Amino acid sequence: MALENPFYSPEVQGPYDLHSLGRFELEEGGAIPDLQLAVATYGTLNDAKDNAILVPTWFSGTHQTWELTYIGPGRALDPEKYFIVVVNQIGNGCSTSPHNTDGEIAMSAFPHVRIGDDVRAQEQLLREVFGIERLALVVGGSMGAQQTWEWAVRFPDKVLRAAPIAGTAQNTPHDFLFTQTLMDAITSDPGWNGGSYSSPADVADGLRRHADIWAVMGLSTEFWRTEFWRNVELPDVTWDTFVEFRDRFLRPTFAAMDPNALLSMAWKWQRGDVARNTGGDLAAALGRITAKTFVMPIDEDMFFPVRDCRREQELTPGSELRVLPSIAGHFGLFGFEETYLTQLDDNLRELLEIEV
Amino acid sequence: MALENPFYSPEVQGPYDLHSLGRFELEEGGAIPDLQLAVATYGTLNDAKDNAILVPTWFSGTHQTWELTYIGPGRALDPEKYFIVVVNQIGNGCSTSPHNTDGEIAMSAFPHVRIGDDVRAQEQLLREVFGIERLALVVGGSMGAQQTWEWAVRFPDKVLRAAPIAGTAQNTPHDFLFTQTLMDAITSDPGWNGGSYSSPADVADGLRRHADIWAVMGLSTEFWRTEFWRNVELPDVTWDTFVEFRDRFLRPTFAAMDPNALLSMAWKWQRGDVARNTGGDLAAALGRITAKTFVMPIDEDMFFPVRDCRREQELTPGSELRVLPSIAGHFGLFGFEETYLTQLDDNLRELLEIEV
Numbered sequence: 012m013a014l015e016n017p018f019y020s021p022e023v024q025g026p027y028d029l030h031s032l033g034r035f036e037l038e039e040g041g042a043i044p045d046l047q048l049a050v051a052t053y054g055t056l057n058d059a060k061d062n063a064i065l066v067p068t069w070f071s072g073t074h075q076t077w078e079l080t081y082i083g084p085g086r087a088l089d090p091e092k093y094f095i096v097v098v099n100q101i102g103n104g105c106s107t108s109p110h111n112t113d114g115e116i117a118m119s120a121f122p123h124v125r126i127g128d129d130v131r132a133q134e135q136l137l138r139e140v141f142g143i144e145r146l147a148l149v150v151g152g153s154m155g156a157q158q159t160w161e162w163a164v165r166f167p168d169k170v171l172r173a174a175p176i177a178g179t180a181q182n183t184p185h186d187f188l189f190t191q192t193l194m195d196a197i198t199s200d201p202g203w204n205g206g207s208y209s210s211p212a213d214v215a216d217g218l219r220r221h222a223d224i225w226a227v228m229g230l231s232t233e234f235w236r237t238e239f240w241r242n243v244e245l246p247d248v249t250w251d252t253f254v255e256f257r258d259r260f261l262r263p264t265f266a267a268m269d270p271n272a273l274l275s276m277a278w279k280w281q282r283g284d285v286a287r288n289t290g291g292d293l294a295a296a297l298g299r300i301t302a303k304t305f306v307m308p309i310d311e312d313m314f315f316p317v318r319d320c321r322r323e324q325e326l327t328p329g330s331e332l333r334v335l336p337s338i339a340g341h342f343g344l345f346g347f348e349e350t351y352l353t354q355l356d357d358n359l360r361e362l363l364e365i366e367v
Numbered sequence: 368m369a370l371e372n373p374f375y376s377p378e379v380q381g382p383y384d385l386h387s388l389g390r391f392e393l394e395e396g397g398a399i400p401d402l403q404l405a406v407a408t409y410g411t412l413n414d415a416k417d418n419a420i421l422v423p424t425w426f427s428g429t430h431q432t433w434e435l436t437y438i439g440p441g442r443a444l445d446p447e448k449y450f451i452v453v454v455n456q457i458g459n460g461c462s463t464s465p466h467n468t469d470g471e472i473a474m475s476a477f478p479h480v481r482i483g484d485d486v487r488a489q490e491q492l493l494r495e496v497f498g499i500e501r502l503a504l505v506v507g508g509s510m511g512a513q514q515t516w517e518w519a520v521r522f523p524d525k526v527l528r529a530a531p532i533a534g535t536a537q538n539t540p541h542d543f544l545f546t547q548t549l550m551d552a553i554t555s556d557p558g559w560n561g562g563s564y565s566s567p568a569d570v571a572d573g574l575r576r577h578a579d580i581w582a583v584m585g586l587s588t589e590f591w592r593t594e595f596w597r598n599v600e601l602p603d604v605t606w607d608t609f610v611e612f613r614d615r616f617l618r619p620t621f622a623a624m625d626p627n628a629l630l631s632m633a634w635k636w637q638r639g640d641v642a643r644n645t646g647g648d649l650a651a652a653l654g655r656i657t658a659k660t661f662v663m664p665i666d667e668d669m670f671f672p673v674r675d676c677r678r679e680q681e682l683t684p685g686s687e688l689r690v691l692p693s694i695a696g697h698f699g700l701f702g703f704e705e706t707y708l709t710q711l712d713d714n715l716r717e718l719l720e721i722e723v
């Protein structure tokens with residue numbers, strides 16, 4: 012039975028539409044009887060249908076951060092020039108997810124979803140709903156980068172340009188183990204109850220521990236040392252110490268989320284791997300890419316380090332490495348710094364101007 | 368009431384002596400009624416009593432790793448030349464600890480112990496039991512480095528040379544948060560029961576989660592990427608995948624340990640800070656040091672990064688930065704690599720040959 016969670020409502024996340032894809036078969040087996048993708052669009056699709064940009068979302072994220080932080084007139088992702096489609100990933104709480112679906116796949120019965128499922132669903136959505144056959148750009152951060160890579164490998168003819176930010180094409184062992192600690196923080200809470208809780212509040216302790224691990228891995232040692240958190244602002248809440256920043260910023264960020272949604276995404280994150288398209292051969296998979304690709308790791312990222320991203324970039328024909336600076340590490344994705352946003356925008360503008 | 372734990376016995380850890388210091392007042396308030404330090408010595412104290420080397424231990428460690436990995440004829444820590452005293456830190460399971468003491472401070476009633484307490488206790492031990500007034504060298508890794516720094520600041524006249532490896536003089540906010548996740552992994556286990564368990568096995572789940580966080584932060588992304596674990600060997604157990612290495616090496620490493628001992632050490636680790644000696648002024652504290660000091664961070668360390676150690680080294684008069692290479696990150700301390708051990712020994716030999 013569906014669980015009410017206002018956090019995922021349009022009132023909190025900003026407007027989005029639900030598009031039904033009907034029954035959707037999953038790579039890992041099983042199916043979602045009626046897959047609903049939560050989609051937010053910005054700008055207008057032109058008659059040639061060649062100004063579409065796709066943005067898949069990251070772990071725990073929705074379209075909202077993209078709307079508030081990355082998209083806007085004068086920005087690289089300019090809705091006055093482009094038709095920008097942000098698709099919430101399956102299981103993220105807005106699209107079909109454990110808590111918002113009824114019947115055979117509700118809650119703990121939600122099936123395993125893979126990055127490839129998201130990408131296939133997005134391709135179907137763009138084609139069937141919008142008539143889009145080619146994308147001017149696919150851009151995403153973290154798990155959004157995983158989906159961006161998967162797009163470029165799986166549908167090379169459809170992706171003209173790709174910009175994976177702070178994420179890899181093939182998930183690393185270290186990332187797998189890190190993600191597992193996030194999952195175990197939640198599932199170790201007796202209130203999680205094998206996935207059958209009556210409210211995220213039942214899993215408050217687990218969500219808190221999950222947030223606390225993000226404090227260690229999501230930011231950077233320099234973020235904490237320099238007290239960069241003094242520059243971070245939220246309405247109606249302040250912090251005077253680093254522990255208060257963890258308690259008042261990071262913990263509330265995750266407290267409202269659905270535990271099973273986080274677990275569904277985490278399982279998917281652990282297994283992102285474009286080499287599934289080529290019998291395990293990563294070089295062959297990346298060699299398929301024809302998109303002009305800017306690979307953009309964040310310099311202080313603790314778990315998608317630059318060197319891991321560089322290794323994949325070097326296997327990608329015609330690609331370029333564009334390292335983004337952020338003292339916030341992986342959470343630099345939230346755009347705390349003008350320098351980060353400016354460099355990102357500059358890179359995306361340059362990429363979009365390249366004729367392909 | 369004391370809990371039997373064979374893991375901390377001389378049969379498992381190698382021989383050590385217990386030296387009683389009697390009643391020991393603690394910086395944080397309270398006292399240990401009869402503080403017993405577990406001490407292992409190697410070599411012979413010369414008549415001048417000027418060939419003594421002190422080694423304080425790290426989090427979860429005992430004298431054993433030092434005996435097996437760092438000390439031996441022909442090594443820098445050569446028992447044929449030096450009198451090497453390895454003192455197990457208070458709360459480590461061998462010295463007085465929550466599980467091995469009776470009465471008012473047993474188990475959950477164990478008082479908070481600080482790095483400064485360990486250093487004062489070690490100073491008393493060396494003076495009263497061995498008649499040692501000056502140390503040719505203090506060397507330790509991680510929390511052993513915290514104690515090494517504290518020694519050099521608190522007793523500058525007694526420390527001729529200092530070699531803090533992979534640890535800081537002032538714990539960082541990031542380290543504090545990281546250590547907290549280790550602690551929460553244990554205390555979130557219902558079997559921990561507020562510290563009143565009847566066996567570490569009651570806390571098996573918590574100890575497992577604690578080990579799994581170490582897998583992410585104790586090693587390095589390159590350790591996991593390159594499958595360096597294929598080079599690690601233990602008797603009677605093998606692993607073919609990175610998950611098996613976590614399950615069969617890292618988890619058993621911590622499973623036998625006492626949860627309250629780990630928590631006591633972790634609390635201490637979080638608060639290591641030589642600036643407590645100088646009213647919070649780190650530069651003033653490090654400025655007191657007269658020991659010839661080689662600061663030796665490990666290049667791949669995820670939580671005592673080189674830059675944090677360099678910052679402290681630059682505040683330490685006459686010190687040198689000697690970065691040690693280890694793909695194993697912080698756990699490079701276990702000496703998996705000959706290159707690491709050779710560079711460490713070379714540095715220590717050079718340091719010991721400097722006239723001071």
